[in-house]
Amino acid sequence: MKRSVRRLAVAAGSAALAVGSLAAPAQASSPGSDCPAGYACGWSGLNATGSMLKTKVSMATLGTWDNRIRSYYNRTSGVACWFDGASYSGSFFAEPRGNGVTMYDSSLDRKISSIKLVRNERDCDDTPYVEWYSDQASKAAGFGDLNGDRRADLLSRDRSGRLWFVSGTRAGTLIGAGWNVMTALTRHGDLNGDGREDLLARDTTGKLWFYPGNGYGKFGARHLIGAGWNTMTTISAVGDVTADGRGDLVARDTAGTLWLYPGTGHGAFAARKKIDTGWKSVSATTGPGDLNGDGHPDLLARELGKLWFYPGTGKGGFAARRLIGAGWNVMSSFISVGDVNADGHNDLMAATQDGFDNPYAGDSANELRLYAGNGKGWFAPGQIYDQDWYDLNGGF
Numbered sequence: 152m153k154r155s156v157r158r159l160a161v162a163a164g165s166a167a168l169a170v171g172s173l174a175a176p177a178q179a180s181s182p183g184s185d186c187p188a189g190y191a192c193g194w195s196g197l198n199a200t201g202s203m204l205k206t207k208v209s210m211a212t213l214g215t216w217d218n219r220i221r222s223y224y225n226r227t228s229g230v231a232c233w234f235d236g237a238s239y240s241g242s243f244f245a246e247p248r249g250n251g252v253t254m255y256d257s258s259l260d261r262k263i264s265s266i267k268l269v270r271n272e273r274d275c276d277d278t279p280y281v282e283w284y285s286d287q288a289s290k291a292a293g294f295g296d297l298n299g300d301r302r303a304d305l306l307s308r309d310r311s312g313r314l315w316f317v318s319g320t321r322a323g324t325l326i327g328a329g330w331n332v333m334t335a336l337t338r339h340g341d342l343n344g345d346g347r348e349d350l351l352a353r354d355t356t357g358k359l360w361f362y363p364g365n366g367y368g369k370f371g372a373r374h375l376i377g378a379g380w381n382t383m384t385t386i387s388a389v390g391d392v393t394a395d396g397r398g399d400l401v402a403r404d405t406a407g408t409l410w411l412y413p414g415t416g417h418g419a420f421a422a423r424k425k426i427d428t429g430w431k432s433v434s435a436t437t438g439p440g441d442l443n444g445d446g447h448p449d450l451l452a453r454e455l456g457k458l459w460f461y462p463g464t465g466k467g468g469f470a471a472r473r474l475i476g477a478g479w480n481v482m483s484s485f486i487s488v489g490d491v492n493a494d495g496h497n498d499l500m501a502a503t504q505d506g507f508d509n510p511y512a513g514d515s516a517n518e519l520r521l522y523a524g525n526g527k528g529w530f531a532p533g534q535i536y537d538q539d540w541y542d543l544n545g546g547f
């Protein structure tokens with residue numbers, strides 16, 4: 152339901168733009184230019200004509216403007232949600248930040264009764280993080296669980312850069328804002344020896360940061376691991392692939408070389424070692440833990456849409472790969488958080504593309520899927536966990 156409203160919003164915006172460009176040449180100012188920056192505006196007439204209501208705060212009721220608005224324009228830095236019910240109820244039309252000119256949607260013509268101004272489209276009527284749940288495992292997977300309740304957790308980043316801890320019990324907690332400066336986020340168990348899962352993040356300048364987990368889904372003061380990580384196209388915490396009891400990191404550089412960064416167990420990494428070359432076409436890697444039951448963490452890599460299984464040798468390398476399947480280019484996030492369905496086998500979670508940004512992604516867009524591991528290196532067919540993976544900037 153929410154999805155169809157979103158797609159309608161896109162179509163209506165495009166139509167309004169086309170009409171505006173045809174009518175524009177004879178006019179000194181474009182329709183809606185009387186709406187000041189920072190405001191959402193509504194007009195009593197079509198195409199930003201008649202009298203104008205402007206607001207920079209949400210309005211649960213519209214007073215004399217109730218059921219009068221015929222066209223509208225969002226000039227806030229966020230999203231404006233136009234509802235046909237008071238107090239942000241009923242149907243709504245989400246207009247993205249800085250998008251479009253005056254708009255007219257016949258289904259809401261003279262029906263708008265409240266206006267909600269928010270940071271992200273999800274905030275119109277949904278949680279800012281995706282719906283997430285996991286079953287409680289009988290034994291700890293050793294990774295994927297940030298708060299120690301034996302349920303796999305998610306880190307969900309919304310489009311405006313807020314990072315949320317989403318526990319296996321569906322509860323979401325804000326970690327903080329500003330995470331859009333991070334171009335890679337990865338986690339896989341404890342890296343500094345306190346038994347709590349930690350987080351690694353690379354920023355736009357190429358610095359790699361260590362965020363110690365506090366065991367409750369948040370993180371303590373970060374410390375710098377090093378600079379120069381912008382040469383890496385994929386960075387994945389993979390668990391203990393060297394069998395020394397310390398979690399490790401695997402990264403692929405722009406030349407296509409795959410590197411091992413052995414963990415020291417103190418939130419740092421020792422001198423890197425070359426694992427392999429020829430990984431230039433690999434667009435994603437993820438550390439799913441041990442998938443084939445030999446006790447050594449394995450690696451998954453996507454190359455030209457194919458997903459490959461690389462069995463860990465326990466010596467910091469990987470044995471001959473095996474094809475899992477094709478068609479994985481629809482994925483925008485691979486999430487390796489252990490045993491999500493509590494059957495004792497590590498699983499893979501994956502999210503497809505956002506249908507809003509990728510209209511050609513088709514019916515597979517906006518899905519969060521479970522690929523249940525069978526403990527022998529294979530997955531069951533994908534199972535849809537949620538269909539509201541939209542307006543997000545990754546899951547980790």
Ligand SMILES: [Ca+2]
Nearest residue numbers: 296298302304
């Ligand atoms: Ca948990």
Ligand SMILES: [Ca+2]
Nearest residue numbers: 341342343347
């Ligand atoms: Ca830790």
Ligand SMILES: [Ca+2]
Nearest residue numbers: 441442443447
């Ligand atoms: Ca293995």
Ligand SMILES: [Ca+2]
Nearest residue numbers: 490494496498
């Ligand atoms: Ca499982």
